[in-house]
Amino acid sequence: MSDQIRFFYGDKKHSTWPKLFVLHEGILYTEYLDHYRKTISRDVVGRNFNPKFYSWNGYQ
Structure with a gap:
């Protein structure tokens, strides 16, 4: 059985989209x-x- 596909929305931070x-x-x-x-x-x-604890490229 494979994992389900999940989607997460990353809010705009500083000057990012x-x-x-x-x-x-x-x-x-x-x-x-x-x-x-x-x-x-x-x-x-x-x-x-x-996703609440995920940090990506200095943004969360």
Whole structure:
């Protein structure tokens, strides 16, 4: 049995745009623009992932 796909919304922080994160099979994934260049972020997270405690690139 594979993990379910979960979605998390990352609020806008400082001068960043809000982000939609996708969690599937232990990989937390998002795409965004960084100085108008497409950037992809992939992080390996555990089964007990809690978005309230997740910090990404200095933002939470």
